[in-house]
Amino acid sequence: MPRTLCGRLDHASPAPPRGRPMAQNTTEIVRAGLARRYAQERRFRACGLGAILMALVMLMTLFVTIFSEGFSAFWTTEMELEVTLYPQDIDPQGTRDFQAISNANYRKLITQAMGDLFPDVTGRQEKRELMAMISEGATYRVREMVLDSPTLIGDRITMRIPVSADIDMLAKGRIKTDVQESNRRVSDNQIAWFERLKSRGLIHSAFNSTLFSAADSRQPELAGIWGALVGSFYTLVVTLTLSFPIGVAAAVYLEEYAPRNWFTDLIEVNINNLAAVPSIVFGLLGLAVYINMFGLPRSAPLVGGLVLTLMTLPIIIIASRAALKSVPPSIREAALGVGASKMQMIIHHVLPLAMPGMLTGTIIGMAHALGETAPLLMIGMVAFVADVPTSPLTPSTVLPVQIFLWADSPERAFVERTSAAIIVLLGFLILMNAGAVILRKKFEKKW
Incomplete structure (x- = not known):
């Protein structure tokens, strides 16, 4: 072996392996790294897309739940009823005094109209259940009609009156009739009476204008925003x-x-x-x-x-x-x-x-x-x-x-x-x- 000036052997650098140039090794390393980075990018994009889809699903679930629960509130159930405006109950003096007409007992007129509609209901408890089907707003509706047109006193008029909130829920299918009577808010008698009214064509569905024209109320059917x-x-x-x-x-x-x-x-x-x-x-x-x-x-x-x-x-x-x-x-x-x-x-x-x-x-x-x-x-x-x-x-x-x-x-x-x-x-x-x-x-x- 050749020696250097100091007497030491001159170790030559090893030659690169045959058939695998250094440039080719670098290219393979870069390609392997690119493939790994592209895979990471695809996983990251998939995670982002999954997050967006999950957010959209949750948002759609929220909107569907709210709309399915609240859309029916824009409609209300009304009952067609013939009410006789007896002068002796509204204006016994015949003076057409505003205060007297305003303070008349209109609930009595509605009770009489419901009695004419269901003459077979005679018991006190049954009458109470029958009148519970009618909303308190029916009294106000008859009163407003008479105050607007006092000439109607003495006539027999056909009008639509709101039903109670429970009957409204029954009409919308929110109350199930196939459960025990003690587990629902309407009785068997009220369900039977409602079916009779429905078969006679006296139950109607109308736009709930009260929701947009009234303030809050203890009665759900009279409450508005x-x-x-x-x-x-x-x-x-x-x-x-x-x-x-x-x-x-x-x-x-x-x-x-x-x-x-x-x-x-x-x-x-x-x-x-x-x-x-x-x-x-x-x-x-x-x-x-x-x-x-x-x-x-x-x-x-x-x-x-x-x-x-x-x-x-x-x-x-x-x-x-x-x-x-x-x-x-x-x-x-x-x-x-x-x-x-x-x-x-x-x-x-x-x-x-x-x-x-x-x-x-x-x-x-x-x-x-x-x-x-x-x-x-x-x-x-x-x-x-x-x-x-x-x-x-x-x-x-x-x-x-x-x-x-x-x-x-x-x-x-x-x-x-x-x-x-x-x-x-x-x-x-x-x-x-x-x-x-x-x-x-x-x-x-x-x-």
Whole structure:
């Protein structure tokens, strides 16, 4: 072997193996790695697609359950009945006095009409069961008809009257007739009488206008969501009137005027933290400040609007600041370059361009406020209110709280109306979010 100058053997480097060049080895390693990465990507995409499909299945299950339970609430069962308006029971003096006609015993007239329809029912218990098939709203319907047309007194009229909630559930198939009498809310006699009425063509199905024209009631067939809708409207008007100008003004100050120091940084951190505070905390704040300290009335939309204003302000401020940041600096520089003041630059140039984003954030914040329940429970809007509110200072409830109250009721008819109210609430939320999307698409500018 050859030796080096130091007398050591010169070890030559080993030659690469024959038939397997180094470049080919590298290519095979890269290809093996690519195959492994592609497999991981396919598994990741499959997991993402599976998550989306699972979310869609759960969402569809929710919607199908709600619609299947609540769609029948938009229809009600009515019974055709011939009622004789006896003058001696309605207006014995014949004076057509409004007060006398209003205070007449219309329940007696309906009892007599039901007795004419079922002359074979003579026992006291059977009569009680027979009259339980009729809703208390039948009395109000006859009374309103006579008050509108006093000339009907003395006539025999054919009208449709609402049945009780249990009979309505029986007509809709919600109450099973093949179970023992002790396990259902209708008796065997009532089922037999209902079948007789149905065979004679006296049972009809009609649109449930009471659901959209009445306030809350202890009787399910008389309960409606109109009072809650009006209360929600007043609450959202107060919320929008206060939160939008305050939120926009705060965003303009923080983005255009506020110096960058520790104080403004502290304000920004607190605004971001307030957006994540649980809503019930705002309800406790409203209870302590607005009601206990300032003495504002409980269950009033004014107080509810003030509480929801505190809750939606962080959302509007954050969205408004993001809209202001999206306006290019060249717009500001061009306005200032032609001699506009800073206020003129903001009012006439920056705000119009940022307004679509601000309105989008405001609509999303209002939709969030519409579905809130916890803060309004703390200020007393959970109270039973049977009248439609006439102003932001009158006691009222809102639609989410109305759903909460009905969901706690044991009657099967209230379960149906709870689902119907949820459908209406979801409809409003979808419309508000769709409005925000349309507004953004229509007025959004690409820079």
